[in-house]
Amino acid sequence: QAGVRYCSNQPPRTDALAVVAGLRPLAAPTGNSNKTTENSRRHMVSVSDSKLLTATGGKLTTFRRMCQDALDKAVKIGCLHQKESRSATQDIYSAIPTSDRSNHMYIYGADQEMINALDQENPEWNEKLIPHLEFKKAEVVWAARNELARTVEDVLSRRVRMLFLDAKAAIEAAPNVAKILAQELEKDEDWQNDQITHFQNVAKNYILK
Structure with missing residues (x-):
């Protein structure tokens, strides 16, 4: 419905081949507030008394930063030794350079x-x-x-x-x-x-x- 306002030829409903809606997990606010508007849109890394690290919130597109923050927190509380992060340049499994996305x-x-x-x-x-x-x-x-x-x-x-x-x-x-x-x-x-x-x-x- 929003898209048709920007199209010179308005697409009919039959052009919508699939629809999807998703739920985004948000980190709950601290304190006693129940207002969802106060929920952080960013991820949070928390540490329990037993030093269990929990990453909450965030989204798939920021998974590298979530992992980096979790590891940094682990270093800070003494669970890991400090090392330089390689996340930004680390290729995922089977990655190869490609500019051809036609197939x-x-x-x-x-x-x-x-x-x-x-x-x-x-x-x-x-x-x-x-x-x-x-x-x-x-x-x-x-x-x-x-x-x-x-x-x-x-x-x-x-x-x-x-x-x-x-x-x-x-x-x-x-x-x-x-x-x-x-x-x-x-x-x-x-x-x-x-x-x-x-x-x-x-x-x-x-x-x-």
Whole structure:
């Protein structure tokens, strides 16, 4: 609704392929106040009497700073030795330099080659999950073997993220995902059907009514 004010050609509701709302955890204010407006939007690092460190609040995009502050606090209370922080320049797992983001597989970094090589084990895995999106069957296999994906929702919500891009497409892809997972996890047809039904019920909440 807000976006249409800035578009010369106003998008219809049918252009909204998925909707999502999230809850942001906020660190509670000190004292007896119950006003949420006083909750800090930043993260907080607290220390218990037993020297247990707890990081609360914050958000995923500031995870490096959250970790750095937690480690600095651990140094301050004598749990760790002082060392120079490398967080700002430390690459995450499988990171490789890339400027080409035309192929969605770039998000896998160095693992991309191993995912693409799965079609040597089974050529069918090089096929798309559904015709109009680029996600491949090999990504489901990879998620099951290397990313602890155990359900259709795991794959379509938390691995390839198709649910957040196009909820109806994710519903369409669910049977293919369930079949591949069943093969990888040695599950039966009843499990597949339960997985498909469960995911359909979840995905309906992401479709704009």
